[in-house]
Amino acid sequence: MKFFIALALLGAALASTHLDRYNSIERNIQESSFRAGREYRYLFNGQLSAGLPVPSTPQGISRLQSQVTLQWTDGNTVRMQLQKTRFATSQQESNSMKMLPFERFEEVERMNREHQELLSMPVEFDYEHGLVREIRFAENDQPWSENIKRAVINMLQVNILKKEKYEGAEKSDNQEPTFSFTNVERTLEGECEVLYTVEEIKKEDEQRWAKSINFDKCTRRPYIHHVQTPVCKDCQQTLEQDKMSSTVLNYNITGTSSSFLINSVELRSQHLFAPISEKHQLVSAFTLNTMELIYAGEKKTEIKQVRNEKTSELVYNQESEWAEQQWAQTGEEKYLRQLPQWTENKVEMIKKMFSLMAKQIEQGEAELEAAHTVARIVKVLRECNEEQLEQIYRHVAEHKDEKIAEQLRSIYFNTLALAGTRVTIQQFVDKVQSRKNIAPLKASVAIKTLVDMRYPSLAIAEDIARLCESDVSSSFPALRQSCWLTYGAIVNGVCGQTPRVFVQKNGVKMCPRDAKQRIVDKLVQQFESASTRYEKVLALKTLANAGLDLSVYPLEKIILNEQHETTIRTQAIESFRRLRTQMPTKIQRVLMPVYLNRQQPQHIRMSALHQIIYTQPEWSVLSQIGNQLRQERNQQVRAFTLSLLRSYANNESPCEQTFSSRVQSLLNNIPFSSQEIDRFESVYGKWSTYSRRHQSGFEANFASLFTTESVLPTEMMASIEGVLSGEWNQYFAQIGFTQKNMEKIIKKLLSNVQEKGLEQIVVRGKRASGSFQPTEFLSNLLEKLRITRRQSSEQDPHAFVYIRHRDMDYAFLPIDADSIPEVVRSMIQGGRLEIGDIERVLAQGIHFSASNAAFLYETVRRVPTPMGLPVQFTSKMPTISSIRGQVTFELEPKNGKSFDGLRLRVQAGPRVASTHVLSLRVICPIAEVGTKFLHQAVLNTPVDTEIRMNWEDKVVIRAIYNTPSEEKRIAMIQSRPVTFTRTVAPDARQYPEPIEMTYMLPAHKQLSQSLDREYPQIRVQGTLNRPTSVRIPQWIVDSNVEVYYKPNVEQYEAIFELNLYNNYKMEKNYEKVYKKHNGRRYLEAEPEYDEEEHREQITKKFEWLQNEKVYQHVAKFEIKPEVVKMEVEAVCNNDFHFCKTQIRGEELKATIQYVYPQTPRTVEELKEQKYRQLVVMGEMNYGENTIHININGQQSQEQKKFVKQIEQAPEHETLLEASRLDQYQTVVEYEFEPKPAQYFARYWNMVQAYLRTQYPWTSRIETREEPSRKNMIRATINVEPRQRLTVNMTIETPMETTVLERVELPFRLPTAQIHYQPRNSRYEQKPVMEKIAHHASKQANCVVKSTKINTFDQVAYRNQFTPCYSVLAKDCGSEKSEPRFVVLMKKINEKKEWKNVKVVYGENEIEMYKTEEGLICRVNGEEIEYQPESEIEKKQYNIIWLNKNTLKFDSDDVTVQFDGVNARIHLSALYRNQQCGLCGHYDNEKETEFYDAENQENTIPKFAKSYLYKDSKCNYEREMFEKEENFQRIEKNQEEEKDQEMNYEESRREQDDEPTEQVAIVERQHEICFTQKPVLRCQNGKSQESKKQKVTSVYCLPSSNSWARRQMREIRREPLAQWPEHKLRNLRDQPQMEERTVRVAVDQKCDKFDY
Template sequence: MRLLLVAALVAAAFAARDSLKWNHEVRSESVDGVESFKTGYEYRFHLDAQVSHGLPVPGSLQSATRSKSLVTLSFPESETVAHLRLEKVRFASLQKEIDEPKKIQPFELFEEIELSEEHLRTLRLPVRFRYENGMVSEIEFDREDLPWSMNIKRVYINMLQVNLAQRNSGESRFTNEFESKKDNVFTAPELTLEGECEVAYTILPESSSRREESELLVTKSINFEKCSHRVGQRYNFRFGDECPSCEPKFNGEERNIESSTVFNYRIAGTPSRFVIKEVELRSVYSYAPISEKETFFTTFVSGNMRLIEVNKENKRIAAPKSEKKETLLYSMEWEKKEEKFLATGDESLLKESPYPEIKNKHEVVSRLIKSMIVKMESEEKGIELAATHEMARIVQVLRFATKEEIKKIQKKIVKTLASLCKDSRRQPLEHQSCWLTVGALMHGVCGDHRDKLAIESSEERKCPREMKERFVSILNDEFETAETRYEKILALKTIANSGMDLTVYPLDKIIRNEKEEKIVRVQAIEALRKLRSVLPRKMINILMPVFKNIREHPEIRVAAFHQIMQTVPEKNIIDQIIYQLEKEPSTQVHSFVYSSLEQYSRSEIPCEKRMADYCKHALRTLRTQPRKMVSSTYKHWTVYNEENKNGATLNWAALFSNDSVLPKEVMTTLETAFAGQWNKYLAQVGFQQHNIDQVLYKLLEKVEKSGLEEVLVRGKRSSFKPTEVLSGLFSKLSIVSRKQKEQDPHALVYIRFRDMDYALLPIDEQVIPEMMKTVIRNGRIELGEIESILAKGYRFNTVLSSFVYERTRSIATSIGSPLIFSSKMPTIFKIDGSVKVELEPRNGKSFDGLKVSVQARPTLASTHVTKVEMTCPMVSLGVKLLHSTHINVPVDMTTEMSWDKKFDLKTTLALPKDSRRIVQLQTRPVSFLRIWPKETRAYVEPKEKTIYVEELETLVHKIRSSHLEKATGIRMNVEGHVHGHIWEKGMEGIPSALLIGENNLEISFEKTEETPKEYVIKTEISTFDEESRMERPSMERFFENDNKKYFKTEEYEEYDGDEEDRQTSFKNYVKSYKSDKAYSHRLFAEIKSVGGRKERKAEIELRSVCDDKLRHCKINFAGFTTPLLEMETRDWKIESSIEMLYPEMPETLEELLNQKHRELSINVESRWGSDNKNELKMKIQGEQNKVHFSLHFCD
């Protein structure tokens, strides 16, 4: 009996274990013979799902999650209305190597996560939906259900949707042949969890004799390139333009992301009445931010839902308490509330957050700030790379801090932006920054750009037309009420930053208003720039008449043309521009436009390729004009890598006019094309001016009339006439000065970043005296006052921290959680030190020297983070690439200059007193996993592991070497490990080791006994020193018997003499050569070490003596250096002498024809080496070009 009892207990235990594991092979036998979903039955499915993130390398470290659950499906009322409920939900995570991440791994390999009762209760809430012919609609969730839970339930419902009835199919081949063979392929638009896209179906009968019922094998795949709506978000893509000529891969919704979702169904029954026996889900999401050939990350989603049991419905699934019906599309309800909180600060929106709340955020931020400060304090290490990560964490916590929490973090909170703009007129800097920020915010809300917000997924509009009209009215009123030129320009810069399409109407009015100042109209034209891809035709319609109007000012016409070219115009527009140039009367407009078209015709940027071809063909028939010294010009340098599909453009423009010596505008712009993102105006610096030369003219006129000592208290009287120089320049350049009364002198300096105006500095006749007020007294510049200010020096201590850029893209996935792709670059720069300037000699009567001392400790830490992350209320996981740079180079330098009789420059560079690391470069792929607690009072750190790619590890080279110590006494240590062939791609499509490999390189300065205290660099320059006499040329033996054949010249048609006569003529010329005057020039440079065990020194001296006619010159060069290389023990020297003699200059044509020797003769002698045994002697003869010409004489 006891044995039987034990056996029974063991059997019961195994049965219980099998029940918990849902043994499919046993339980699935009960579903054989089931051919359709029926009312009154309960269908139980077992679902296994897995998500893994990692590099596209087999067998590499993965961060993964695993889930399993029991799904109950019933049809209590009708075969077209289904109820669904989840049971026995289990969740687990893993962070280790997986050989085949596509395959679902055993649950036992993962570490199970304990779900909270609240999470389990929410997941168990039922859902009801209409299920008609395999298609899902009218989904009803319980009113207590939460968005994250709804999306997980949508995963199961999405796996049940199969369009066997071929509703809305466009390419059906459902024929009689299918009725017999059950073979069908078709496509149809379908609303899925991930978006509304085209879906392809392939239906095949299962070839198996084991089953009696007929079964179909159905494959369903989503074409994400053909989606009318793809669920997701995009942030900070508004700073780039579309690239119309780029690869198709980089256009549209699927830019940089390759998505693939395939369902495989095993179905019993007929297309009208069926039951799903098994569904297999496979999704792959690849991220290629640079090019499609360089995939950084791959995310695999695998799922299997299998019918394991069919029973009579004993207990009906409770119906959900619902008031609304929803679709199968992923719900972005939480994302919308998150956006609204970030925009408005409404704290009630955070109550529905699916993620645990961080308590006492002010304390968390305080701890993070203290940690960041500690990582920045070390003078030896500078800013540690970890400080950039702390900075990113601070930003992340602050973004979800409430108003009350922010007040605790910073008690003196700034007032609302609108009131700041209104009240800060007394503080011009804040007033300017405020309005420019307002414009940027308006662009984010109402501008037409490539950002995509969650709020757009619903019928609620991000920016209704009424809001946009109100914004435009505010900006236009600001311009209309402006009283000064600066206020008008600031209003136009704000309008430009807003980039709203409705601003085109007030801007058109300002551009056409000839009563406005030129600079205001030019700024109005530039304010259209953000509409170049939104309203290109409207911009051309406004600007083309302005450009073609020859009565307009050249500056306005050029500005109009420049903005037309930013729209990347078609051929017909280029033809109009060419036609205008053919009859263009303005040389400045013609010069600028022609140089622009010429530069664009050479562009390699694919976004401009078609326009470049138009320009190239059009320029063939266009006349050119001779360029002047001050002709307007445009330069457009491009570089582009066809393989990686990225490049950059550097633009430089200078616009001149006939009424100013100075350029009217100078501008430099950097643009980039990167993975389909065309960043126009990524960075731009510009200068505009009008009549500033008149201010300079007045200043020079005062110097001429009163003497320089009347202007500079310690200066000498001027001996030249500056006004004559300037007037002569006006005359030579055909410049006509206009009356100053027309417009007072003014200038503008502006800075743009990412197509946004960041700052502008206005300069006018009132501002200039204000800047000089402290140093000008009674019409004279007080150098003593300047001297006292400079002598005090200037101390500075600045820390700048910023995200150089940040960009985020998220998409809905087939597993019901968002997949977030992000790139950011947190950067911290710190510098402290002092600058002192002394005028030399101090308190003297003359000012002929300057001494500048700089002591600074600049340090920089920057980390570029590229990340893919999937989040849910239980866990967040993913993979990221870190590319970090750390620089810590102290500067202690003193420079002395004097220019009394000669120019002397002496620079003393002190070396660091202690050893230190100065540069660190690091790349590191990281897998991370963060399990969310129920509640936390600290920033939840993820568990991070560095990913090692086995295929690349065989190429790793360890580096440990020292350099420069022998030559300079400075030991520079290079340590670390890098991959060989770091720039090359790996095998089987693996990206290069620079992108996904783990590399670390450190360069450090080590102080040793050889290290000097400082280096001194001296430079002396003297020119046109008159010499008492010039030695006669020593070239009598230039032609010797053994080398005469090498110097034989070709005979001229005009000269019939032989070679002997020529050489004899040359010797006579050398003997009779005399020079009345001679001038010498000298350049001397020296660098030497001070301190250390031995002196290290190098110097060069170049001295030349030439006669006043530059016919005879002697050049001497000498160089010296202490041992530089390891094997050297003696000093190294070089001495060279060069003597040049030009032929005699004929005074008449007859003398030229009779001249026998017309060649340049050069003697070169050089000796070098430690013992001067290396010797070189050369004789060089230069001949005239053999150009044949004829002379015709007339009576």
């Protein structure tokens, strides 16, 4: 036994001796300085780790050890050789901040002999005073080996003479002398500024030198950066800071500056990369190198002399990177041979990977490895030559199964484009041109991948141009468009300003100026020779994608050439977008004159401003924009400018913070209101959020540009951007729409529908079209007035829909007469849609099959490390997807005269596999190590759905989903951090799989949750892990979740049924519920009526409802089998003044009902009606939880006072405002189970906390002394009646009372109105979508009074009517010889303000006028007498009696409301820029309002006279039009004279409102005074006459007195008729109160409130 123990100890000792053979080397130092003819040996240890800079997190580590022999020859020449070099790797969880023993690593045992020989080759360098000058390597040495030797030499460089900039401080005798200085040196990592700090140790005769590299001050750095994000100046200061690099060397030196010896060196270096956010740590490459002197003495063995005249420098050699770049850009095989050949069997590797992919396709499942396989194929293809690609292509194209072969070919061509080398692109182009195995449409999609290629070049661009100009592109417009747009993007990658960093060598320019000029000339020539608008736009978008600085000059000519269409000029302005950071000043100089020129089209001006703001101009340009904004008359341009500036001022994007502050300063000096923006459609909006701490953010932009030429938006745009993979992706995605004159097509379609009806448009066979003949009066009117037709732009209707990605035009779709497919045109015959043609098209269905492989994005950074090996950080997202299926349509019933049903079936099998890879690896031909974080997702979601729709009697929609027949995995999500090592054998025939080790946190550092849950038809299983430490991010933790679908039924069916307007008989017991309604429980005082009166009014209301039409509306929703079932039933009368709605579900039952009081027709009826109560009652039961709610709506005293102020306004408008209910009292009784009660209490506490923080001065919460009845909430809401923008609210709960006073709302609050609303039967019978379009299109409003007209564009001017008809509004843009409508008005009595209004609409003539008997209406000569609730229904219009004094003509085009004196005209927005008459030009512009009958801008008198219809039946005073006071514009700030047009009857005249007595406030310097007795003051503050002074007694208090300031606010809100006793006592008790006599202004007469 002892023998075995002794043997074991001996073995351990021998092993220990073997393991530490380098660490136990004896040191023999015989020299004190470097001298010629001597030999020095150092032990070099290098350790390079890749992973997170957090202890005990995954690290992939490379370890290098070697003996370095240095021999000084003569002078300053040094020979160096590496001996006994060893290389090792490790995946262990180690702290890489210290040098680990070599024996803890796994050594590469059989290192390639070639590698050994390369590393042992000698090297010579000039070494003068510690600085390395010229280096000479062996001729056969390779770049990677040279760089390792440079790393060793780099550690010997120290500026021992201290020649350069010196900064030192003398120390005291007790301190060691130290000094520091800076110098610019060439180091392995670049030519940068370095800082030296020297500490001299006198006792030991040593010097400690510290050297650090300042990477912020480098003139040259050998790194590569391939990124797809645009340049962002501010982002470089925010997001780039976290990609830090630091290198520090510590030297131990003995001797003097002329004779020294380096005893030891330690280097620590770290390169940080932020894959997601700074908060969640960074990915780090940490280098630790040490060199320790172990021998200094006589030469043992002579190092061979290097016979190479070529010299190199110390900076990292990028020959390998240069060869890789040149191979990709040029395709010359000499560069391919210079690359490290890691395998000789590339073709066989790719064949096997495609075979594996074919099996996965055959199995019909998307696997996690599919995305990995795509990435590996791309990697190998990037190093394949033309011959190898042909072999691979033959293998892919010759698969036995044609369906699988089709998908493989599609993936292969995608990978060719993803590889992005010139050789792969040439094969792609050749195959597309030969039309072999790739359809042009698929080629047009695949070629888009080249937009973000890694190594673009002019040679590759010319290859793409060859495809663009080929016959196959000419035959397929989609391919031609994709080709040219991609060509521009590739040119931009080579010649434009991008964040890419390429390898530069020997001053070779990738894009010389003459090459750029040729490209610009080529594209400009293409633009000039284009015969169609589409071709011109394509050329401009290609120029935009190219982003060449030389394109500015031809683009400027196009923009300023007014002979070009507006669309072309706008596209030329958009073509500046890629130059906004490269040439901002030039863009501003070109576009600022365009924006400032008011003669330019509005669309061009707004587009120019948009691009100017994108350049983030300096203050000088912004001040010009602000000055233009102050005087801008074009309302659309002004609104767009304001909204654009406001959006940038409030922006949080890190790319625009500096600019945002400048814009905010500009807006602070420009007064504007949000209403100026909201009133107009042209608007620009931004919504952004950004967290600097988390380095995450998102921004959404939206813009709509409207002009006076069109009712449709001229341009609309929406875009998104944000942080992705640690970079702010500006202009990430954008979609837009631009159009010109498309309203022509829409208007024709709407006109056909209005004239013929939809049932005559969609027919089975052709029908004869009807005719239209104008009336004799209309013909005479047009002939005498000679009204010139308003013509829109002569350009034919056209539009473009475009998509942009990363600020590049990705695709655009032209829409015009030529682009409409022939199949659609054949369906339209004689202006009608033939159902038979529709059925034939739909019967064909849509069959689709597609497979795609793509990198959603790819970012690569390669940085050299001080160990001589580069590290590469890659962030990419390889994705593979496929889909096969079909869509079929059927109309029901088949072959019928019409159709009332539709059947749609969708069958598809989409499959997606995607992997987000964050990888940091050490690039070395011996062995690769690294760390990567994999986030993978797989989706397999088969779809088999059928939708059936029927609308014959009621709307029924059935959706049937057929489930899979067996259990299927539909989703899988996995997160996996791994460290890996890879050793490549050149003769390997399969892709070298790395040895991976998944990192798992220890149990005490993570919370694990196992998932094994089953839901109906769904099973979820997997493991979720969450770190316990905030330093460890979630995205590096291993997790896995799988979702399985388990069918237990064959299909699901969802049914939605809608049945409206069913006749219903009112039940008598409905009124019983309302009679129980008790007002005594409400919070406020008792109402003005008692309970008996309440019951009486309810009885009357329901008696009236018994004679009304009552309808039942039912909506049902159900999912079978028994998942959800819901039914909603509403019983309402025709005008919805009574409605009872019931909701029935499985556990939910709810009822809500309301009833309006009697609805008055006139103000007089409203005044006589005492009962004005709206009663709402509701009840809800859900399980054991119940809620009862009662709401009482009525009018407050403030509302009634407001009604008195507007009683002289036009009657119908008065009724609208007077009938509003502004006070709502609510009682809620509830019974909750414990858990819902807890939720309710929690949410109510959150609401109270919000009120305390948001409204601290206007809210208070009072605890009740005696808690009231439990489970009851009472509330009162009072809405301010004038603007309805503020509310007072009191909420009483059982324990407390919450009071809110004058809370401002962001919008005008709608309130209930109890006035009579006439029914429009013709309108009610329209389809829902037609109702919405009808309502939305009625935008313009013109008010015509006796002496004042407020036009459609809100321009007020004075006007005088005569006994002759004047044209108020007319369709002046109709393409037919006769207009669709004309509205005329004349004065019929000289002494009275009575008017006559005539409406000519089609073949009909409607005349309305005032007489002694009242309002008269004639339709085509037949008199219509007034009858309450009467309505004249015609096919195209209605005539409605609102009340005995007001009549309304209603049609789809125009609506006229007339009360005998005043008229209000509503006009459809489709007539914008096509209306003429006294109601103005109607183009949303106030400066172009007065266009006369000949379509010329004129003075107001001549404008009014041009629309006067003179005949033998009328005479007028010609002098009237010569008096300027009769026709003049009324400005907002101009005081208006008394208007006689507000009279309705002969005896009614404007009466001055008498001032009332109230307490007045006198503000004086440093004090506030209140009158002791009331004085006369106007209610609305508007005095009509000059005020008089009166001497009165006042109470005065200091202005600092809070009580006085509060009283002042209250009195101004609610005037006091006299002082209440309690307030008077408080006033007299105030400190420093004084009584004195002063003069106070007293009002004599007041202006009425002009509604």
